[in-house]
Amino acid sequence: MRKxxxxxxxxxxxxxxxxxxxxxxxxxxxLHNAMNELKQKTIDNITLWDLHILIHYxxxxxxxxxxxxxLPWHREFLRQFENALQNINPNVALPYWxxxxxxxxxxxxxxxxxxxxxxxxxxxxxxxxxxxxxxTNVLMPLSDVKIKKLYRYTGGKGDDRLLSxxxxxxxxxxxxxxxxxxxxDRTFESMHGLSHVWVGGFMFVIRVSPNDPAFYLHxxxxxxxxxxxxxxxxxxxxxxxxxxxxxxxxxxxxxxxxKPFSLTNIDGLSNDYTDYYYIYQNVKHCSILDPxxxxxxxxxxxxxxWKCKSKIQxxxxxxxxEGQDACYASTCIQGICQxxxxxGNGMQRRQFIPTNVxxxxxxxxxxxxxxxTHPLAHINVIDEYQNFNVTTFVEMQQNNFEYNGMIxxxxxxxxxxxxxxxxxxxxxxxxxxxxxxxxNETTQIYDVCEPKxxxxxxxxxxxxxxxxxxxYMSRNYLDLDFSQHPSKIxxxxxxxxxSCNSKAVDKQEIFNSxxxxxxxxxPLEDFVWFRVELLQKYESPYNIDNLxxxxxxxxxxxxxxQESVPKIKSPVDxxxxxxxxxxxxxxxxxxxxxxxxLFEGQMINCxxxxxxxxxxxxxxxxxxxxxxxxxxxxxxxxxxxxxSILSLIGWKMIGHPSKWDYxxxxxxxxx
Numbered sequence: 001m002r003k004x005x006x007x008x009x010x011x012x013x014x015x016x017x018x019x020x021x022x023x024x025x026x027x028x029x030x031l032h033n034a035m036n037e038l039k040q041k042t043i044d045n046i047t048l049w050d051l052h053i054l055i056h057y058x059x060x061x062x063x064x065x066x067x068x069x070x071l072p073w074h075r076e077f078l079r080q081f082e083n084a085l086q087n088i089n090p091n092v093a094l095p096y097w098x099x100x101x102x103x104x105x106x107x108x109x110x111x112x113x114x115x116x117x118x119x120x121x122x123x124x125x126x127x128x129x130x131x132x133x134x135x136t137n138v139l140m141p142l143s144d145v146k147i148k149k150l151y152r153y154t155g156g157k158g159d160d161r162l163l164s165x166x167x168x169x170x171x172x173x174x175x176x177x178x179x180x181x182x183x184x185d186r187t188f189e190s191m192h193g194l195s196h197v198w199v200g201g202f203m204f205v206i207r208v209s210p211n212d213p214a215f216y217l218h219x220x221x222x223x224x225x226x227x228x229x230x231x232x233x234x235x236x237x238x239x240x241x242x243x244x245x246x247x248x249x250x251x252x253x254x255x256x257x258x259k260p261f262s263l264t265n266i267d268g269l270s271n272d273y274t275d276y277y278y279i280y281q282n283v284k285h286c287s288i289l290d291p292x293x294x295x296x297x298x299x300x301x302x303x304x305x306w307k308c309k310s311k312i313q314x315x316x317x318x319x320x321x322e323g324q325d326a327c328y329a330s331t332c333i334q335g336i337c338q339x340x341x342x343x344g345n346g347m348q349r350r351q352f353i354p355t356n357v358x359x360x361x362x363x364x365x366x367x368x369x370x371x372x373t374h375p376l377a378h379i380n381v382i383d384e385y386q387n388f389n390v391t392t393f394v395e396m397q398q399n400n401f402e403y404n405g406m407i408x409x410x411x412x413x414x415x416x417x418x419x420x421x422x423x424x425x426x427x428x429x430x431x432x433x434x435x436x437x438x439x440n441e442t443t444q445i446y447d448v449c450e451p452k453x454x455x456x457x458x459x460x461x462x463x464x465x466x467x468x469x470x471x472y473m474s475r476n477y478l479d480l481d482f483s484q485h486p487s488k489i490x491x492x493x494x495x496x497x498x499s500c501n502s503k504a505v506d507k508q509e510i511f512n513s514x515x516x517x518x519x520x521x522x523p524l525e526d527f528v529w530f531r532v533e534l535l536q537k538y539e540s541p542y543n544i545d546n547l548x549x550x551x552x553x554x555x556x557x558x559x560x561x562q563e564s565v566p567k568i569k570s571p572v573d574x575x576x577x578x579x580x581x582x583x584x585x586x587x588x589x590x591x592x593x594x595x596x597x598l599f600e601g602q603m604i605n606c607x608x609x610x611x612x613x614x615x616x617x618x619x620x621x622x623x624x625x626x627x628x629x630x631x632x633x634x635x636x637x638x639x640x641x642x643x644s645i646l647s648l649i650g651w652k653m654i655g656h657p658s659k660w661d662y663x664x665x666x667x668x669x670x671x
Contacts, residue, residue: 015086015093017224018281020118020217021298021310023095028117031095032130034088035213039134050137052081053210060260065206067252068181068244070189071226072268074219076261079277081216096220098283099162099195101299101310105326108162108198109154109502110316110337112298112328119214122154122199123502124435125450127425136211140202145447150212153200153504160198163221165307167191171225175233177269178244180226183252192222200504224280240269283308300325312337315430316502338430349375354390358455358468359475360409361494364394364426364434367501369513371405374429379407379498382423388412400644401491402476403517411455411468419462420455426498434498437510441465445511446497453496459656466495467653467660482645483652483663485637486585487629491518492654522629523641528583530627530639531576531649532595533668534565542604542671547597551579554592554624562598572647576665581627583641590628597671606671610635611664618668625667636666 023031038049046054054060055077064073082094102108114122120129127133131150140147171180171188178184195218196203202211209215230239243254243266250256254266274280285308286293286301293299293308302309303324311328312318318332327337362379364372378393390410398404414420426434438449453464467478479492493514499505536544545566553559561580570576584591597606609618612635628634638649652661 014276015091015278016281017093017220017278018095019098019101019283019295020095020113021101021296022281022283027092030089030092031085034085034092036130037088038084046137048084052077052084053137053208055080055260056210057207062259063251063256063265066182066189067248068178068183068254069247069252069256069258069265069268070182071180071223072265073258075223075226075268075273076258076263078216078219078223079273080261082278093278094220095217096224096280097195097214097217098221098224099198099218100165100168101283101308103162103164104302104305105309105312106317106319106321106335107155107502110312111310112313113310114154114502115313121433122152123433123499123504124151124153124448126150126152127451128433131213134211136202136208138208138211141205141208145449147201147448149450151201152203152212152214154502155198156200156504157197160194160200162195162198163191167194168225172229172232174229177234177238177242178246180229181244181247183246183248184244192219224282227274227280228282236271239271240266243269298328302326313432314338315428315432349378349393350391351393353472354410356413357390357410358413358470359472359478360411360466360468361403361475361478362407362409362426363403363405363494363497363514364407364428365497365499365501365510365513366428367503369499369501369505369510371403371517372428372500373405376429377405377407377500378427379409380425380427381409381411382425383412383420384423385421386412388422399476400642401480401518403491403514406476408475413470414455414457416457418456422453422455424451424453424496426451426500428500432500432502434500436496436498437505437507438496439465439493439511446493446507446514448507449496451496451498457658459658463656464495465655465659467492467655468657477645477648477653479654480648481652481654482640482648483638483650483661485631485634486520486523486640487631489520490515495655522585523583523639524586525641526583526586527580528627528639528641529578529580529643529646529649530625530636531570531665532579533575533665534577534597535575535668535670537607537670540671542599544671547599547604547671548601549577549579550596550598551581552594552596553582554594555589556582570647578646581625581639584627584629584634588629590626590633592624592626595623595625595667595669597669604671606669609668609670610666612666621667623667623669638663638665 039047041048063069085092102111109122113119116128120126120131134150136148140151174180180188182189196209199214203209247253255264258265284295287306291301293301298311299308300311312326314330314337316337318326318337319335322332326332330337330339364377366372373394375394378391380391382389392408392410395406412420428434436449436451437446440447454462456463469475469478481490547565548562550562559582568577581593582591596603608621608623610621611618626635627639631637650663
């Protein structure tokens with residue numbers, strides 16, 4: 001260490017490690033730039049950033065965890081990482097993340113540190129901030145889906161927490177270095193794991209945790225706590241010589257090699273680190289005499305405990321903090337950090353109907369898995385190849401079969417034989433990132449997914465299984481299944497939805513919540529409509545358009561309905577007519593009707609064929625049809641009282657349009 005100190009002293013100066021939020025804008029930008037350069041520079045096809053991840057692997061560093069060498073090993077590891085940053089910019093010092101500043105906020109995930117100017121979002125794929133879209137060197141462990149980009153789920157579990165001020169006090173009240181090591185007392189090293197678990201994602205698993213820049217700033221905080229202990233409880237000599245007796249094995253003994261470095265474990269206790277490389281600037285907390293947090297504009301003074309805490313980002317939870325300066329560049333109003341109603345939220349709703357697009361459905365969900373209905377919530381669709389960039393907002397008016405808070409995605413129209421890759425960015429009314437979830441075609445529930453999809457006219461393995469339509473007027477019927485009995489009609493959840501929750505969410509809970517948002521009630525009108533296929537015989541003497549259809553209720557001689565074919569013909573399929581019958585729900589019984597075809601008032605003979613399944617081949621039958629409120633007791637199960645959806649009856653418009661299905665009517669008449 002001494003020789004290394006002499007070399008270092010001739011070329012560099014000792015720098016100050018500050019809390020992340022203490023950095024000036026320029027210092028923060030320099031740090032982020034240096035980190036991104038490490039992520040981009042490669043040696044033998046591996047980035048300099050990923051090389052440091054490999055150093056942290058258990059195979060490379062068998063004595064880095066669960067023993068007496070934990071603190072000195074990570075001190076050296078941080079020094080080498082900081083040195084790599086300084087090789088890019090000699091003025092960069094590694095800051096630390098004091099997570100006690102976030103502890104005790106109504107929702108620590110809403111801290112300003114999980115926003116654009118710092119770590120970026122913490123609720124899924126990192127899509128904002130300086131580290132957005134970072135690829136990782138491995139797949140994320142313990143994940144149901146393949147994730148190979150930076151990913152987090154801050155505070156994802158209800159019992160997760162960050163380090164607290166009481167935790168720090170406990171550490172600083174120990175008397176010997178051994179009390180901080182795992183085999184004498186597991187507390188300190190276990191406490192360090194709290195923030196790993198709380199951040200989640202790659203941070204959750206020790207082996208791959210350095211994929212996330214938060215790792216280095218968290219461990220710098222652990223190192224700063226240790227340094228505070230050293231300064232307050234040890235003499236200068238003790239700092240370099242006092243080690244633990246119980247080391248948890250030979251790998252952690254003081255003279256064991258500090259693999260993969262050219263040091264021994266006890267070398268990591270050297271005073272050289274803080275004599276020549278860096279010193280820490282601790283957070284200066286507020287007090288009754290000085291009730292201001294001077295260190296950073298991103299702190300506020302919690303006058304209830306006289307401690308500085310992290311400010312809360314726009315849209316964050318500030319429950320019970322009204323009247324305090326807890327919100328960054330906003331005000332705590334009704335428990336939410338927001339601008340005044342006069343100012344809005346810094347966004348403007350610009351609504352227009354684009355051309356040459358197809359339409360699909362989506363939703364933005366809040367912390368309670370309920371749709372966000374604020375008019376400024378939106379989704380931006382981008383196709384970089386076609387210079388396509390369209391933003392659509394929450395629908396202001398709810399129509400039939402629509403979710404409250406529906407957003408219609410305007411997607412670039414797919415071209416024959418071509419793939420259309422698109423990226424989506426969903427933001428709530430405060431401009432905060434919302435994580436995408438896609439329906440898994442196998443499990444039929446939501447899985448976390450990247451906010452990207454590929455559109456094609458035909459469905460294949462890479463094509464998004466999203467329902468879309470060219471028709472602006474009929475887009476609200478997407479994801480509906482009208483091929484079922486009225487008691488079974490449902491709206492399938494949209495293929496891709498977005499959770500704006502700042503924490504991780506339960507994917508099964510999201511799916512169930514969305515699925516149950518729209519419930520269909522039984523038809524209570526007096527009459528219902530059902531379909532009949534009406535075909536013309538070869539060389540028939542009758543013109544179909546000159547015929548009249550008559551419906552007779554076999555159990556009620558008073559019911560007698562008839563109408564000319566042109567008036568009841570489907571506008572979509574000229575071979576389909578819609579006929580009217582008493583409602584079995586209202587009558588409380590099965591309705592047996594006979595379908596007659598008349599020409600100039602006289603019944604004509606038609607060939608009747610029927611099929612209860614969706615088979616294309618029908619069998620000979622009578623002209624009688626049973627409608628029933630119990631599906632298995634009826635012949636024709638597709639009927640409705642809603643005249644506006646008659647042309648949709650029989651259609652199952654779920655998933656990619658090439659997979660849509662159509663169920664034929666029960667009765668077919670050839671006249």
